[in-house]
Amino acid sequence: MCNTEHPNRIDLSAMLQAIEAQLNGRLRLFDSYLHGIGHLREVALLAGRIAEQSGADIEAAMVAGFLHDCGRVNDNGGNRHAVDSAVLARPLVMELWPRLDSDKVCYAIAAHADGMTTDDPLVGAVWDADRLTLIRLGYGIRQDLLSTEAGKCLAVKGPSGRVGR
Numbered sequence: 001m002c003n004t005e006h007p008n009r010i011d012l013s014a015m016l017q018a019i020e021a022q023l024n025g026r027l028r029l030f031d032s033y034l035h036g037i038g039h040l041r042e043v044a045l046l047a048g049r050i051a052e053q054s055g056a057d058i059e060a061a062m063v064a065g066f067l068h069d070c071g072r073v074n075d076n077g078g079n080r081h082a083v084d085s086a087v088l089a090r091p092l093v094m095e096l097w098p099r100l101d102s103d104k105v106c107y108a109i110a111a112h113a114d115g116m117t118t119d120d121p122l123v124g125a126v127w128d129a130d131r132l133t134l135i136r137l138g139y140g141i142r143q144d145l146l147s148t149e150a151g152k153c154l155a156v157k158g159p160s161g162r163v164g165r
Contacts, residue, residue, distance in 0.1 A: 041066070089109050
């Protein structure tokens, strides 16, 4: 069953605004249509939406989603940016969100570009959120690379199920 609407819907936009406010002036983000602020916002919102459905910590998923590409310096593929992003994110997560599991948040960031799946709801929410945005690059969504049922449901729903920029 694909129910991507949560009955007690949390205001994910307000959570995203709070995350951005916490980070204000602490990061210099890569300026790009493909991997810039619009992409970070979309992944954070989708990660929160997936976390809501899968029982993961919503704030942790959104923080990881927002920071997943914070170490990018170009639009190239590969996973170097993911590792760099985790290194940059760790002290921020530890300082600004001390209640979050910084190891898990940073693992979700560091491995998001490795093409794996996971049973962990938090890690899966972040990975699926980023993969659901691959259509902006002209790629189809491969359901076998999605970790969560909520991610798979959003992939089936298509653009109408996606969070807009």
